[in-house]
Each structure stands twice: as structure tokens, then as C-alpha cells.
Amino acid sequence: MTVAGNGTQPGATPAGGGCYARTAPALAILLGSSVWGLAWYPYRVLQLWGVDAVSSQACTALIALLFLGVIYRRSFASLTWSWLLPGVALAGGITNVAFVWGTTHGHVMRVLLLFYLTPVWTALFAHWVLGERLTARGAALIVLALGGAGLMLWSPAMGWPVPNNAAEWAGTVAGAAFAMNNVLFRRISQSLPDVRPGMRSWVLYLGCLAAGLLMLPFDGGLASGAAAVTALTTDMPAAAVAVALGCAVAVTNVIVQFGLERVPANRAALIMLFEIVVAALSSWWLASEGMGAREIAGGLCIVAAGALAGILPEPKRCKSATAGDAMV
Template sequence: MTVAGNGARGLASTSGASLRARAAPALTILIGSSVWGLAWFPYRLLAQWGVAAVPAQIGTASVALLLLTLVYRRSLGTLRWSWLLVGVAFAGGATNVAFVWGTTHGHVMRVLLLFYLTPVWTALFAHWLLGERVGVRGVGLIALALGGAGLMLWSPALGWPVPNNPGEWAGAIAGAAFALNNVLLQRVSQALPGVRAEMRSWTLYLGCVVGGLLVLPLDGGAETGRAAVSALTSSSAIAALALALGCTIALTNVVVQFGLARVPANQAALIMLFEIVVAAMSSWWLASEGLGARDIAGGLCIVAAGVLSGILPDSGRCKSATAGDAMV
């Protein structure tokens, strides 16, 4: 009996350790999704304190890039010149700049839901760039997501169901760039297997810095940049917030990379949808932003398309396990 008892305890202990080992990677992705769902708020604070969206994005991305360079300096040698990596930098930069600008200036949930039209864009980009068939399933998911977007955006007064303001357009652009980024990362993993995974993130944040500098003229240009520098140098609180945000972004990226390497791609994509829950609660609580019945119905259709994209995998479909590489 003593031996059996010890065996039972040993089995329970092993099962508990196994459960913790399986839960930890999923938890890291859940934490990352929570950070992304809250990231809009510190960017809005910085904008209120004189650091506009694009300069703030440049500053935080620079901090993240510097930290990733220090942490992964031994992997820098695996980088190779390739137009694919240039494309990754471009798509990652466009994703982050548009996402930060959109959530700073637009209605957070509407911007985020338009961002999550990624199943539509992923199917199209994978077809064009990877030669993958869209198929009946893909067409159904595209129709469901676009139907949800149309339900959200259409109104008798505004006519065609298209984004109604620059913030919403930025959310849609960010989603398209995010999908392009995922497809290009798939190509990179096939064509450049020697490039370490962490260097993809490094390339993305380099694109965020360069992309932010390129579009700065559209967000006030040199005057906005000078105002941001003045605000950062004149207030330790503002500088501390920007530094903390940049460090959080870099740390989140490292943590999420751990999870993405150990969680199946479709499961990871579903966990990432928790970002919408966090954003909905935080935007309601912190910014008093609500959604109407039509917005909720359309948003549910978009989320459903994302969920079905994860739980009904197509073996030839471009996976989204690298999605965590490209967030703010």
C-alpha cells in the first residue's frame, strides 16, 4: 500500500508538472494579448501630454529595438540581405504605425475589430504570394468577416460600408499589413531558414522605427517631432512612461516568442483574440467608449471568422503563429 500510495502521489505530481508545462506557453500568449489590448491607453496618455502618436511609436519602437539588440546580439550574425526581410520590415512598420495612430485617434474597439479582418487579407495574400488555394472554406470565412465589417460600418446616412474616419482606415490598413507580415514571415521561414526567429522581431522593430520616420510628415512633421522631444525632455514622468512602454513591448515580444514556439499555431491564434476582450473592457472603463447593437453584431461576425479560422485549419493555409512578432 505504501508503494502504491507513493506511486499515486508521484503520478499526480508528474501530471501537475505536465499541466503546468503545457499551460505556461499559453499563459505567455495570453499575457501578450492583454498587453496589446491595453497598449492604446499609454499611447493616448502620451498624446495628451504632447507626444503625438507617430513620434511616440518611433520612441517606443526604438527602445524595443535597442533592448532586442542587446538581448539577441549573438543572433545578429544570422541576418542575411533579402527583399523578403525588407518586406517584413515594411509590413511590420506599417502594422505598428497604423495600429498606434488608429487606436490613439479612433474608437478603440471599432479600430481593433477592423484590424482583426486579418483572415480576409491572409487568405488573399497567401493566394497571391504563396500560391495557396482559397477554397470554399476560405471564401466562407472571408464572407463572414466582410459581412460583419459591413454590418458595423454601414448606415443610411453614410452610404457604403467603408471606414468612416481616418482612425478606422488606419485600423483596416494595420490589419492588411499584419496579414502581409504573417505571409512574408512564412516565406522567410522557407527561404531563409538560417535566420533566427528573434531576428524576425528585430527586423520588424527596425521597420517600425524607419516606417515611423517616413510617415512623420503626415502627423505634423518636424513640428510634431520637436514637440515630442520637448515633452520627453521636460518631464521625467512622460519620459518614464515612454521608456516603460518600450521596455514592456520588448519584454512582451520575448515572452510571447516563448509561447509561440510551444503552442500550435491555430491555438495561438485563438488565444490572441483575448486582446479584443481586454480592449473592450479597458476602452469602456478608461475611455467611456461603448458599442451599439449593430457594432456588437458585426464585431461578433469578425471574431467568429477568426475563431473558425483557428479551429477549422486548412493544411495548406498560411499559419499565424508568428502573429506575435508584429504587435505594438
């Protein structure tokens, strides 16, 4: 997903250099992108076993929250009150619930590509929250991304090029919330420099858990929650998948932060786009989902907008948000 940076010196590498120092951080980000490109599948498996999308998201968020709480237990002292932290929790919670629900119920690639309209939302939110001026470069990327979305979504039968179902709307909402999450992380680095990155992730997963519980009434309600609890407590394979997924999400978060601390943000943005490749191949292989020529062309425009957002320099821009923090 789109990378906004990580609050460390861009391009910093460990002392001593060497092949490992150069390749390990990039491989860490590549691994994280691969995991996120495959994460939709175990959520679908859990749904088949009686654990609906919102319930499974809340469960994996709880596991990740506990895991990160143990890993970063010595960093809790860095937390301090600010409206930015609840904002991160809210934006991160919406991102994860909408992303998981959308990829579970919809066409994986269409949902993911709509999620990748992030450059559009980032430019708008950065103007609103950070006071960043919308440049000609930013406007061009917005036009490119929206043009790709329109090309992908438009058809003579359906009329206006807008998301065609609830899952696609969920992917769009997830992308907007993720963009807000990135902008808020940049604001935190400016206003709360002492809050450590691990605590940002912990607050985010706290929001994911809260959002899952709050959205449960809209995804089957208490009956869905009760069925999920029954499945997870009586079906060992379902419980094993849920625990493994939650731990994988948390471990991936830690691994990706290692990479983001050592790879320039622009380069990391391009590596993150590997998630789309993994999602395309996995959805074709595991779910027999394909895309037509028009959808592929529109998707390439969206990916190009995301890539250019990472390649082209942005003067006087604070690069501090960690995209890996906002993942499923």
C-alpha cells in the same frame, strides 16, 4: 491578433510535461494579448502630454529595437540578405504606425475590429505571394468577416459600409499590412530557415522605427517631432511612460515567442482573441467608449472569422509567422 504559427513543431511541449509545461506557454500568450489590448491607453496618455502618436510609436520602436538587439545580439549572424526582410520591415512598420495612430485618434473597438479583418487579407496575400489556392473555407471566412464589417459600418445616414474616418481607415490598413507580415514570415521560414525568430522581430522593429520617422511629416512634421523630444527630455513622467512602454512591448514579444514555440498555432489563435476582450473592457472603463447592438453583432462576425481561421485545419499550409512579432 491572428496567429499563423512560429516555425517550430506544432504542439511541441518541453520535456517532462507537468502542469507548468502545459499552462505556462498559454499564460504567456494570454499575457501578451492583455498587454496589447491595453497598449492603446499609454499612447493616448503620451499624446495628452505632447507626444503625438507617430512620434511615440517611433520612440517605443527605438526602445524595443535596442532591447531586442541586446537580448538577441548573438543571433545577428543568422541574418542574410533577401527582399523578404525589407518586406517584413515595411509591412511591420505600416502595421504599427497605422495601428497606434488609429487607436489613438479613433474609437478603440471599431479600429481593432477593422484590424481583425486579417483573415480576408491573409487569404488574398497568401494566394499572391505563396501561391496558395483560395479554398471554399477561405472564401466563406472572407464572406463572414466582410459581412460583419458591413454590418458594423453601415448606417442609413452614411450610406456605403466603409470606414467612416481616418482612424478607421488606419485600422483597416494596419490589418492588411499585418496579414502581409504573416504571409512574408511564412515565406521566410521556407526560403530563409536559418534566420532566427529573434532577428525577424528585430528587423520588424527596425521597420517600425523607419516607418515612424517617414510618417512624421504627415503627423505634425518637424514641429510635432520637436515637441515630442522636448516633452520626453523635460517631462519625467512622459519619459518614464515611453521607456516603460517600449520595454513592455519588447518583453511581451519575448514572452509571447516562448508561448508560440510551445502551443499549437490553432490554439494560440484563439488565445490571441483575448486581446479584443481586454480592449473592449479597457476602452469602456478608461475612455467611456461603448458599442451599439449592430456594431456588437458585426464585431462578433469578425471575431468568429478569426476564431474559425484558427480552429479549422488548413491542409498543406506552412505555419511559421509569429503574430506576436507584429505588435505595437
